[in-house]
Amino acid sequence: MSLHVLAIDEGSTGVRALVFDQQSRLVGSTYSEISASFPQRGWVEQDPAHIWDTTRAVIGEALGRARLAPSSVQAIGIANQRATALVWARGTGVPVYPAISWQDVRTAARVTELLEQGVFTNAMASATKLEWILGHVPDGLARAERGELCFGTIDTWLAWQLSAGRLHVTDHSNASCTGLYDFIGGTWDDRIVGHLHLPSRLLASIGGSSEEYGRTDAAVFGAAVPIGGFAGDQQAAMFGQLGTERGSVKVTFGTSAMVDINVGEYPVLSQRGAYPLILWALDGQRTCCLEGSVITAGATIQWLRDGLGLITTPDETAALATSVRDTGGVWVIPALQGLGTPHMDPAGRAVIGGLSRGSTRAHVVRAVLEGIAFRTREVLETLLEDAQTVRPEVLHVDGGAAANDFLMQSLADVLGQPVERPETVQATALGVAYLAGMAAGVWSGLDDVRHCWRSGGTFAPRWSADERESRYQEWRRHLPACR
Numbered sequence: 001m002s003l004h005v006l007a008i009d010e011g012s013t014g015v016r017a018l019v020f021d022q023q024s025r026l027v028g029s030t031y032s033e034i035s036a037s038f039p040q041r042g043w044v045e046q047d048p049a050h051i052w053d054t055t056r057a058v059i060g061e062a063l064g065r066a067r068l069a070p071s072s073v074q075a076i077g078i079a080n081q082r083a084t085a086l087v088w089a090r091g092t093g094v095p096v097y098p099a100i101s102w103q104d105v106r107t108a109a110r111v112t113e114l115l116e117q118g119v120f121t122n123a124m125a126s127a128t129k130l131e132w133i134l135g136h137v138p139d140g141l142a143r144a145e146r147g148e149l150c151f152g153t154i155d156t157w158l159a160w161q162l163s164a165g166r167l168h169v170t171d172h173s174n175a176s177c178t179g180l181y182d183f184i185g186g187t188w189d190d191r192i193v194g195h196l197h198l199p200s201r202l203l204a205s206i207g208g209s210s211e212e213y214g215r216t217d218a219a220v221f222g223a224a225v226p227i228g229g230f231a232g233d234q235q236a237a238m239f240g241q242l243g244t245e246r247g248s249v250k251v252t253f254g255t256s257a258m259v260d261i262n263v264g265e266y267p268v269l270s271q272r273g274a275y276p277l278i279l280w281a282l283d284g285q286r287t288c289c290l291e292g293s294v295i296t297a298g299a300t301i302q303w304l305r306d307g308l309g310l311i312t313t314p315d316e317t318a319a320l321a322t323s324v325r326d327t328g329g330v331w332v333i334p335a336l337q338g339l340g341t342p343h344m345d346p347a348g349r350a351v352i353g354g355l356s357r358g359s360t361r362a363h364v365v366r367a368v369l370e371g372i373a374f375r376t377r378e379v380l381e382t383l384l385e386d387a388q389t390v391r392p393e394v395l396h397v398d399g400g401a402a403a404n405d406f407l408m409q410s411l412a413d414v415l416g417q418p419v420e421r422p423e424t425v426q427a428t429a430l431g432v433a434y435l436a437g438m439a440a441g442v443w444s445g446l447d448d449v450r451h452c453w454r455s456g457g458t459f460a461p462r463w464s465a466d467e468r469e470s471r472y473q474e475w476r477r478h479l480p481a482c483r
Contacts, residue, residue: 004066005437006073006225007429008055010080010154011233012036012101012255013302015054017062018429019073022442024452026424028066030058036101042108042346044101044337048086051099051154052161059221070222075212076162077229077436079236079428080154081255082177085129087140087202088157090150093165096137099154100129102177103255103295103337105346107132119195122275123346124293125179126153131196144199151202153178155230162227164217170204171230172286176278183267183276186286209235209280210435229436233428234258234291235279240431241396241422242453244287244446249384249392251376251411252428253401256340257297259379260289261387270386273344280435290387292341292379297372298401300334300350304368310361318406321366328363329354331475332371333482342382343483351482372401373410374475380415394418394458398427405459412459416468423454 002021009016013036018029032054037045063070083102088095100106107128114121114128121127130151134140143149152160153174159167175181175188180196180203182189188203207213209231215224231239237252238260246264251257260279267276267288274292281287296303301317304310311317331354333339339348352364384391395417401407402425412419424430437443443452463471 003074003442004068004072005433005440005442006059006062006076007433007436008059008076008078008158009233009426009429009432010051010055010078010158012081012103013299015051015058016426016429017055017058018426018433019062019066019068020430020433024430024433028062028064028068030061030065032058037098040106042105044104045098046084046101048088048095048099048157052158055158070225073223073225074442075226075228075436075440076216077432078155078158078227079231079233079432080158080174082153082174082232082234083124083126084154085126085133085151086154086157087130087133087149087151090148093160096140096149097133100133104129105338108346117195119192121179121192125177127179127192127196130198134198141197144202147199147201149202150204152204156204159213159227162216162220163214164220166217167214167227168204169207169213169230171207171209172278172281173209173232173235174230175206177232183278186281208282208284210282210439212439226440228439229432231280231432231435234260235277235289236431236435237398237428238262238279238289238431239434240427240429241398242450243396247389247392249380250396250398251380253297253397253399253407255297255299257294257372257376257379259292259376259383261383261389263288263290263387263389268387272342272382272386274341274383274386290383292383294334294372294375294379295338295340296334296336296350297376298399300336300368300372301401303336304365310365314401314404317365317369318404320362321369321406324360324362324366327354327367327370328359329356330359330363330367331478332364332367333478334368334371334375335482339482341379345483348482351478353478353481369404369407370410371475372407373414374472376411377414377472378476391417394420397421398425400425408459409462412461413463414468414472416461416463416465418458418460420458421456423456425456
């Protein structure tokens with residue numbers, strides 16, 4: 001009888017539930033978008049109850065499509081949008097404030113202040129968002145000091161809900177994204193926690209990325225099933241791409257485009273907007289990465305639909321882009337929520353330029369996709385230089401937008417190297433399924449997992465070296481326009 005693992009992939013714009021069998025074949029999945037609100041410029045909030053309700057719904061639908069009862073699942077893995085900050089009442093489980101998204105930059109000025117005081121953090125991390133919540137809800141700090149509140153990233157929130165409040169946990173990969181983590185000791189950083197006056201009772205227990213933390217509550221899930229895998233979405237994607245060796249590189253195209261390089265046992269620092277993180281902790285051994293971001297990638301495609309009405313579904317973009325020979329002079333800097341690595345300019349904004357009377361929606365769509373590819377190259381080259389790592393022979397990609405053939409071909413052309421995607425572009429879910437399945441014995445270890453991985457095809461570069469460099473440098477000349 002085949003064994004099955006349920007992977008929950010809770011992202012910034014939607015929640016997926018996917019069921020994989022022991023051969024890592026996808027046997028059932030579903031996806032549902034989640035909404036966000038934007039109360040002020042630079043603010044991004046989400047409703048925790050909506051996230052949980054949507055998660056429960058997609059779990060039920062995925063199990064139904066796989067024709068499985070909850071009791072037929074051997075393990076559950078949770079991957080998530082990482083640094084989004086959430087605080088709820090320990091007794092009731094009711095959030096005291098909406099979840100503040102990792103994309104939210106309301107605390108940018110506070111981050112600058114902390115950096116001047118020698119506290120290393122950034123506007124996308126959880127630390128200052130947590131501080132802000134406690135300072136803006138009634139009696140927030142006092143309640144936290146009395147042990148009445150819990151803080152967590154979304155993985156912690158979902159584990160709490162699935163276990164009916166018995167688990168207040170996270171793993172090293174998620175903890176390393178909060179700005180509250182001690183990279184040397186592998187614990188919460190007492191110095192930073194104290195500097196921000198955060199009661200330590202707020203914080204979750206930190207465990208490995210592949211271990212049984214506890215079981216679901218049967219009344220909630222339908223059976224008592226081990227929760228055995230935790231990882232931030234990018235770290236899970238790296239594991240799903242089998243990037244376990246030092247020097248491995250992957251790019252995940254989701255809401256953002258996140259570039260990660262496996263740097264091994266010790267963290268690598270960057271002065272250009274790339275961040276050291278923990279990839280995972282396995283058998284007591286932590287592995288580090290250096291990460292950089294194109295803050296709005298897939299979200300830019302979504303904006304073409306929701307903001308401009310140029311498309312009905314994201315799937316249309318590839319055909320539209322190929323319907324014209326080139327962009328007709330149109331260019332795009334995709335920076336709807338700021339400009340990430342290497343600029344780290346939260347005030348940066350997207351720009352569409354080169355418009356003429358002959359410009360059509362196809363030209364704009366093509367320019368958006370090419371702009372994402374150009375920005376990805378800029379981020380990748382920054383990380384390779386900072387990590388002092390050579391570019392891999394093949395670049396591994398995943399995420400929803402990696403299913404876009406035109407975008408992947410553009411990336412191969414812009415980089416001048418082959419681009420390979422896995423059979424399932426949802427490598428985040430696959431990676432956390434592997435982690436949970438290893439904890440439950442579905443897979444015996446890494447060697448067992450490697451036999452299951454399957455390629456979904458490779459895109460070979462078509463541009464000449466001269467064309468590649470001239471087009472990239474021409475695009476770079478437009479960057480100051482968004483700053």
